[in-house]
Amino acid sequence: MAKKRIAIIGTGVAGTSLVKFFVSDERFNENYEIDLYDGKKTMGRGYAYQHDDENLIVNLPAELMSLTSDQGDYIKWLESNKYEAESYTSRSLYGEYIHSTLMNFVHRHQNINTVESFVEDISFENDENIYTVYTDGAVSKYDAIFLTNGEMSYSDPYELKGEKNFIYNPYPIEDVLKNVKGRIGIIGSGLSAIDCFRYLLKNGHSKVTVLSRSGELPSVRGTYYDLSGEYFSIEHAMSDKNQDLIPLDRIVDLFRKELRAHGIQEELLTRKTDRPEIDLKFDLEHPDEVGKIQYLITSLEDTFKVLYKYLSRKDKTRFMEEYHELIQSNHSPMPPHGAKQILEWIDKGRLEFLDDMESVEVNDEFLVGFEDKNQKPFDVLINATGPVSDIRKDNTLLIKNLYNRMLVEPDEFGGLLIDKYHRVISPRYGTMHNFYTIGALTVGSDYLIKGVTMLSTETYHLVNHFLTRN
Template sequence: MKIAIVGAGTAGVTLLKEMVKYDEFNDVSVDIYDNKVNMGQGVPFQNDSDQLLINLPARQMSINLDKPEEFFEWYEEQKEFKYMNPEYLPRFIFGHYMKSYLNKYNDEYNNVSLISEEVQEIFIESNIGDTALKYNICTSDDIDSCRTYDCVFLTIGTLSYHDPYNLKGTKGYIQSPYPTYNTLDEVDDTDSIAVIGTGLASLDVIRYVTEHHPNLPITVTSRKGALPRVRGNMPDLEFKYLTPENFNELKRQHFGTVPLEEAMKLFDLECEYYNIQVNKMLDVNMENHIEQLEFDLNHPDELGSFQSLLEGIKENMNWIWNSFSRTDQIEFLNRYQRILKANSNPMPPRTAELIIHGIKNNLVKIKPNLKNVTYDSNKFNFQYDDGKDTHEQYDVGKDTHEQYDVVINATGSKTHLADLDADDQLVINLENRQLIQAHPLGGIQIVPETNQVISPRFGTLNDVYALGQLTNGINQSRNGVMMIVKQAVGVVSQLFKS
């Protein structure tokens, strides 16, 4: 059997790591595709500034479910990278840990090939009237150069960044903040800088720009203007009420789905059992960023218990999410997704201390109520519903405007196929050739239990699997490293069993 893995980041490397455990691996050949820069590291863990920290403690990072501290042990043994305080390590080091696995297997196994080229096309070869399918992968527009496979894994990683104000291609507009050490290459020391987005990516920009750009403060803004929470001391919690058994019983009572209201009752029971005061954790004034960050830093145990509970929900989101009706899934996204995202993707305490220092010393301004951004006369014009402490501002009616020379986009990656452009051409081609179809809540349609791709033309593709962010509509909030690793373990087990 010939297998192709398209994308060599966390999912791609983990798939290979799991495959080599099986005796059947000797009977297959595996080709792994990615560009030279991302081969083995992926985009999130590419080489970048060491100021960009993993938002998990190093001892909790691993692509080995049997050894949760494997990454930290690898770090301790290697000699190339050493830091005084290794509790939170730079992201690129995790990339080198993954790449060491890939290089090891490439050296050990003759049936593994690394193809350092971007995949441009994937198409199905099937004769009219024949149900047998072959999958062709092409790295150029020469169809004769395409390779044929029996099984394909789509592990392409994150999609390209949003462009919410249609500024891509505008002089002074930086569409993606990564790698950050190239962000300021085209920026003059006198340029004023604004950042769109206040999530984790914006924190990376703040860390780098405040250290390397003399014209401060930088303004960081979004519609809500809310920062992620700070990671607390997270204990191990085991669900007592949010269990598959209770969900199955509710599904029997409610025509095969679990009402969101009933699920929230189970959540409340979990909070009561672990003495988690949800209202206290959520009543923090998120508009006063110093107040929020200092509260989080001063309540690491209480906040950590709350975050552990939400992390447990994320880890089990495959069966939780797919037990809800479509109506309740939308309701969940509207009411709870923001809370889940802010608390289950928290920033390291060191980053929070840096942000507090930046705000207090006028190095950083964080603003809500962003309404629109336009470009005119070599300036970016930021329009707000209201505003205070503005930079070069002028009022027009109820709106407040600001002007900047450079804009860095930190809004995060796209989630819906309808928003894709040429930066995601492979996915656009896959949809156009009817190999994939959009999920209404994001990403593509897959079978939740198996990660098999559902094609609008061929039905369930038994030998095509998708993992990671491309499946975000089904695998809601399950894009963390450990979640992807768990998906890979299950998929490989199923592959060799079948």
């Protein structure tokens, strides 16, 4: 067997999980050689878990964050390295765990190598099915590519990038935000916004204003329940499959039936008022009710993932418009202690939430406009709107070059167009031989596949598909 050279581009959770499944497969041997590409600071950590302020917390309990089949692996790692096995740890600490896990694989296998460089371009030789990877000053050829480079670049909805005192990307927060002064506004109200105001308020700033269109924060994690689906299942939904499609209305009916079976009121899904002080208090005061719907949705992740692929274009669009936010807001909740801290800051007047944001004017200061035509001035605006999902709007050099070469095609629902095995579909070459991707770049095809557990499950299938055919 001729040696197969493999490039894994990006070594966060998905990239490290790929390595894990390669080395644990009995078919993996010295005939395969893997090169791992990432920057020095993000190798084995990924962008999300790089070194940063210790107050930036993972929003999942530690017992749900293991990278191996042993669900207690992360807890054991914490204890063996003399860290306190807290339920919610810092993201930097979790990054140390990923890095340690990856380096352990590298040190045990001479055919796995790290390359501390960012990939700038990839070309494809169609006649030979060979990929050429370009980094700064180096060129290497491979038989297979696994693209797991994480989130795309930040969105900029008000086109402020380049303006003085506009912080386009706040990460790493302890480096980027340590010297900001004056009247501070944060654009966005998701997990990135929480990271920003938590850091600023814990480091001496007297007041921070959160600006957004909706004002909706993530929900608060409730009581744990060990639940499973009875009605909202692939088997039940498939009974209504017609011409390889399942009607959205049928899927919604099954989900409502599942809610009733568990004694969950459907109104809990739409409980948000877009007023954080009300929403956070409700979740904290009703942990059992909130926890039940959160953990039911978590238990149904695999079902959502499969059924999403059977929706028509029209139904998928409708699902994203009408139901996605209801599911997502209960899928990635914040820790209770974080919610209590936010309420304390609100009560003390240190944290302000303003919704219905509409525009930004730039003069000597930023004037933020709202739907009621009022304006509010700021000295500094921090962008916490999160990454783009359309690859045509991404300014990452690698993605721009792949799109320009017509090696990749945007999925209209986000990320790259892929087949059911996560192989890239190119407008120039069709389904790409041995070119796989997963994670943020497959958001249009993979529903809810962002968490550690789901990414780990899916990367197993990629490795198995590759080794079966190679």
